[in-house]
Amino acid sequence: MSIKTLFEAESIAVVGASHQAHKVGHDIFRNLLVSRKKIYPINPNAKKILGKKCYPSVLAVKEKIDLAVIAVHATLVPKVMNECAKKGIKSVIIISAGFSEIGKTELEKNVFDIAKRNGIRILGPNCLGVIDTAQKFNATFFNKLPAKGDISFVSQSGALGVAVLDWAVKKKIGLSKFISIGNTLDINVHELIDYLNEDKNTKAICLYLEGLKKGREFINSAKRSKKPIIVLKAGETASGLKAAASHTGALASEHAIYEGAFKQCGISQVNTLYQLFEVAQSHVLKACPVSLRALIITNAGGAGVIASDAFEKSGIEIAKIPEDLIKYISKKLPPEWSHNNPVDVVGDALPERYEAVLNIAEKEHFYDLIFLILTPQTMTDPDKVAQVFVDFRKRTKKPCFACFMGGRSVDKAKNILSKNGILNFEEPEYGAEVISKIGKCKV
Amino acid sequence: MSIKTLFEAESIAVVGASHQAHKVGHDIFRNLLVSRKKIYPINPNAKKILGKKCYPSVLAVKEKIDLAVIAVHATLVPKVMNECAKKGIKSVIIISAGFSEIGKTELEKNVFDIAKRNGIRILGPNCLGVIDTAQKFNATFFNKLPAKGDISFVSQSGALGVAVLDWAVKKKIGLSKFISIGNTLDINVHELIDYLNEDKNTKAICLYLEGLKKGREFINSAKRSKKPIIVLKAGETASGLKAAASHTGALASEHAIYEGAFKQCGISQVNTLYQLFEVAQSHVLKACPVSLRALIITNAGGAGVIASDAFEKSGIEIAKIPEDLIKYISKKLPPEWSHNNPVDVVGDALPERYEAVLNIAEKEHFYDLIFLILTPQTMTDPDKVAQVFVDFRKRTKKPCFACFMGGRSVDKAKNILSKNGILNFEEPEYGAEVISKIGKCKV
Numbered sequence: 001m002s003i004k005t006l007f008e009a010e011s012i013a014v015v016g017a018s019h020q021a022h023k024v025g026h027d028i029f030r031n032l033l034v035s036r037k038k039i040y041p042i043n044p045n046a047k048k049i050l051g052k053k054c055y056p057s058v059l060a061v062k063e064k065i066d067l068a069v070i071a072v073h074a075t076l077v078p079k080v081m082n083e084c085a086k087k088g089i090k091s092v093i094i095i096s097a098g099f100s101e102i103g104k105t106e107l108e109k110n111v112f113d114i115a116k117r118n119g120i121r122i123l124g125p126n127c128l129g130v131i132d133t134a135q136k137f138n139a140t141f142f143n144k145l146p147a148k149g150d151i152s153f154v155s156q157s158g159a160l161g162v163a164v165l166d167w168a169v170k171k172k173i174g175l176s177k178f179i180s181i182g183n184t185l186d187i188n189v190h191e192l193i194d195y196l197n198e199d200k201n202t203k204a205i206c207l208y209l210e211g212l213k214k215g216r217e218f219i220n221s222a223k224r225s226k227k228p229i230i231v232l233k234a235g236e237t238a239s240g241l242k243a244a245a246s247h248t249g250a251l252a253s254e255h256a257i258y259e260g261a262f263k264q265c266g267i268s269q270v271n272t273l274y275q276l277f278e279v280a281q282s283h284v285l286k287a288c289p290v291s292l293r294a295l296i297i298t299n300a301g302g303a304g305v306i307a308s309d310a311f312e313k314s315g316i317e318i319a320k321i322p323e324d325l326i327k328y329i330s331k332k333l334p335p336e337w338s339h340n341n342p343v344d345v346v347g348d349a350l351p352e353r354y355e356a357v358l359n360i361a362e363k364e365h366f367y368d369l370i371f372l373i374l375t376p377q378t379m380t381d382p383d384k385v386a387q388v389f390v391d392f393r394k395r396t397k398k399p400c401f402a403c404f405m406g407g408r409s410v411d412k413a414k415n416i417l418s419k420n421g422i423l424n425f426e427e428p429e430y431g432a433e434v435i436s437k438i439g440k441c442k443v
Numbered sequence: 444m445s446i447k448t449l450f451e452a453e454s455i456a457v458v459g460a461s462h463q464a465h466k467v468g469h470d471i472f473r474n475l476l477v478s479r480k481k482i483y484p485i486n487p488n489a490k491k492i493l494g495k496k497c498y499p500s501v502l503a504v505k506e507k508i509d510l511a512v513i514a515v516h517a518t519l520v521p522k523v524m525n526e527c528a529k530k531g532i533k534s535v536i537i538i539s540a541g542f543s544e545i546g547k548t549e550l551e552k553n554v555f556d557i558a559k560r561n562g563i564r565i566l567g568p569n570c571l572g573v574i575d576t577a578q579k580f581n582a583t584f585f586n587k588l589p590a591k592g593d594i595s596f597v598s599q600s601g602a603l604g605v606a607v608l609d610w611a612v613k614k615k616i617g618l619s620k621f622i623s624i625g626n627t628l629d630i631n632v633h634e635l636i637d638y639l640n641e642d643k644n645t646k647a648i649c650l651y652l653e654g655l656k657k658g659r660e661f662i663n664s665a666k667r668s669k670k671p672i673i674v675l676k677a678g679e680t681a682s683g684l685k686a687a688a689s690h691t692g693a694l695a696s697e698h699a700i701y702e703g704a705f706k707q708c709g710i711s712q713v714n715t716l717y718q719l720f721e722v723a724q725s726h727v728l729k730a731c732p733v734s735l736r737a738l739i740i741t742n743a744g745g746a747g748v749i750a751s752d753a754f755e756k757s758g759i760e761i762a763k764i765p766e767d768l769i770k771y772i773s774k775k776l777p778p779e780w781s782h783n784n785p786v787d788v789v790g791d792a793l794p795e796r797y798e799a800v801l802n803i804a805e806k807e808h809f810y811d812l813i814f815l816i817l818t819p820q821t822m823t824d825p826d827k828v829a830q831v832f833v834d835f836r837k838r839t840k841k842p843c844f845a846c847f848m849g850g851r852s853v854d855k856a857k858n859i860l861s862k863n864g865i866l867n868f869e870e871p872e873y874g875a876e877v878i879s880k881i882g883k884c885k886v
Contacts, residue, residue: 024821097779102779143821160745160749160848162743162820162849163743163746163849166848166850166852167848167850168850169851208745210745235748237755237756238755239754239761240749242751243744243747243750243781243783244748272870272873273870274869299602300602300605301603302600303606305678305683306603306683307686308680309677311682312682313679318682335545338686340685342686346540375603375606376605376606378465378466378470378584405606405610406605406610406613407609407611407613408613426717427716
């Protein structure tokens with residue numbers, strides 16, 4: 001219930017609010033003002049911040065406060081927590097760092113005890129906060145709001161979270177909720193999975209994890225999840241484990257154990273941050289192949305060869321086109337076509353040639369997904385081919401993926417694809433890696 | 444000698460020149476007009492093309508012709524070749540497709556015999572042509588000229604070549620020469636390696652290969668090469684081999700044999716097209732580590748963990764920082780720093796903190812390369828950190844790589860890096876893959 005308060009709080013105190021730009025306490029306060037919630041800046045040394053009356057402590061606020069965002073020096077956090085308890089606040093986000101991650105376990109335990117005694121739930125400490133794009137609610141110090149979308153992202157690293165948010169804004173990746181969990185002193189990943197499962201704005205859950213304190217609970221929540229979960233698990237190698245230990249202080253244990261657990265729960269495990277979102281998008285777009293037999297269509301033989309290599313290496317089969325169909329396709333294509341999968345429609349292909357192959361493929365069952373490659377030859381019309389593919393996608397249930405390779409010549413076409421829900425990959429290899437990791441569709 | 448003519452020809456006939464935009468014969472002719480060379484359009488059905496007097500055949504041209512670019516229907520190529528022979532032309536580029544790659548081996552042999560009898564060298568057939576940026580010389584139908592640069596690219600796939608050129612233009616990757624080899628009926632890869640080795644504008648040689656007809660010669664030329672050679676060898680898997688066979692008709696043999704040969708010649712083998720150029724750029728920028736012990740500096744602990752994983756997986760060691768140095772660094776950094784490699788300068792790091800670590804590292808020998816990670820936190824100044832790194836690079840011989848993660852917040856900083864010769868990777872994983880493939884510096 002208190003996890004809901006993280007997002008559904010109506011009145012919020014920012015403890016450590018500051019009028020100094022680029023200070024964490026300033027930026028969080030400024031970001032929160034954009035939402036429609038009631039926001040109270042708390043700072044004993046300021047009268048007003050950004051035009052809002054400032055209070056010396058939460059106790060000085062007469063109205064009820066649902067949530068406190070705490071951004072003061074770590075040593076002051078216990079005092080603030082006691083004041084929150086007295087004020088009857090039941091949820092806090094502790095942004096402040098300087099706890100167990102640098103060995104201050106006693107201080108952290110102290111904070112935890114105050115929370116337990118007073119029934120307060122804590123997100124953090126040492127975290128970036130939370131974002132809910134649907135409410136334009138930004139309780140972090142990251143200063144832009146990502147586009148509204150269906151993907152929620154839970155990150156164990158705050159700083160990395162900022163980079164991902166910044167990237168998502170640029171790439172126009174739609175997000176629903178962002179949650180930075182920090183040291184997971186109290187609220188842990190499994191509770192967030194449970195919460196996001198009930199959240200109507202979330203269709204896919206992305207996790208960046210270094211280690212789990214509550215493995216059993218995590219597995220149970222993940223198993224219960226009706227929504228796809230995609231994870232990037234860092235701290236995989238000896239070097240990574242060592243770095244993780246000195247980072248969030250999480251006990252990143254044996255990689256194999258995690259891998260097994262993820263598999264058992266139907267979680268997709270990826271290798272890079274951006275893959276997290278590409279796999280999540282595939283789920284949101286319902287582009288989950290029931291099995292991995294690919295039909296590749298290309299106007300560049302070489303790209304077909306590269307894709308064949310990449311697919312085989314990633315465990316994706318190159319579907320076998322039935323003999324009679326090869327004959328039928330031959331009637332529609334010039335004699336130079338490859339007579340095989342990848343279907344090389346040859347460099348001088350106009351959109352009609354792509355369309356002819358798609359039309360033939362539409363009712364066939366020898367493949368499970370389409371991977372359409374385009375290179376910008378002189379006579380190629382990338383925008384129109386994109387439109388042909390978009391139209392085809394509306395008629396089919398087969399997952400459709402694109403690989404429009406090149407520079408400016410394909411920029412507009414890539415926009416057409418992305419606006420119409422087709423994922424495009426810059427190179428066949430990246431596509432192969434992502435497709436091989438999508439897993440079963442849950443959306 | 445005749446390979447030189449491909450680039451040094453002063454007078455060029457375009458056989459099959461056309462006034463119809465988007466036709467291959469039109470686009471090549473139009474592209475060639477930009478150069479300072481003497482260009483003759485050849486077409487019996489036209490009087491003028493783009494304002495230039497048109498000739499019915501090369502024989503109708505009075506002046507000497509050094510090179511013919513042939514873009515007529517495949518069946519007409521023997522006739523054109525005979526005319527070229529009569530005219531005394533010693534070099535031709537056959538753009539036309541429709542030869543051995545679709546089973547027309549006799550037609551191709553016929554063309555070869557005419558060439559042999561008359562001492563004509565052939566590039567192609569079934570190729571895209573050549574580009575020399577230094578001369579603004581574009582004998583292809585790709586309609587943009589990439590930026591001048593130090594990297595030459597030899598491609599066995601023409602269509603893929605177009606995508607790479609288009610991408611290079613957008614990414615401002617500087618190229619010296621581009622050579623599309625097609626079916627390698629005559630001029631083969633090893634001769635091009637020899638030529639590029641003598642070419643003063645080429646500092647690194649990138650190859651996209653599906654198969655080699657002259658393996659022994661290739662190995663000899665590669666071994667002789669004083670310049671770094673980087674190869675993407677497609678047709679690696681069974682599926683890829685099958686696709687390659689129906690593409691250029693090249694006999695793409697066992698992958699292991701190729702891998703062994705490449706290793707033996709000191710050739711770097713990469714996995715993607717874009718990696719080709721990233722590894723080549725590392726050579727051009729003289730960013731070749733003598734050995735693979737990395738010093739990682741980051742303002743995001745999580746990114747340090749990911750980098751540690753990625754580096755270990757790619758065979759790059761995380762350098763051990765000597766104990767006394769750890770103590771010394773501790774004097775310059777806040778107590779929360781990681782006390783280890785990756786050096787986590789912590790999220791609130793200003794440029795000075797990065798600078799302090801770089802200054803300390805400058806004269807040390809415990810590492811071979813620097814990988815500097817930045818995530819855009821509220822207080823981070825990405826541009827200034829980029830400048831700090833650029834200044835450092837001027838003082839050191841150690842290869843410097845950057846990983847500025849995020850979106851618009853780091854765009855300007857990435858520009859500063861690239862303008863000053865520091866490669867930036869979007870994610871640590873890509874960086875690790877590229878760095879692990881650079882090999883010994885030859886430039």
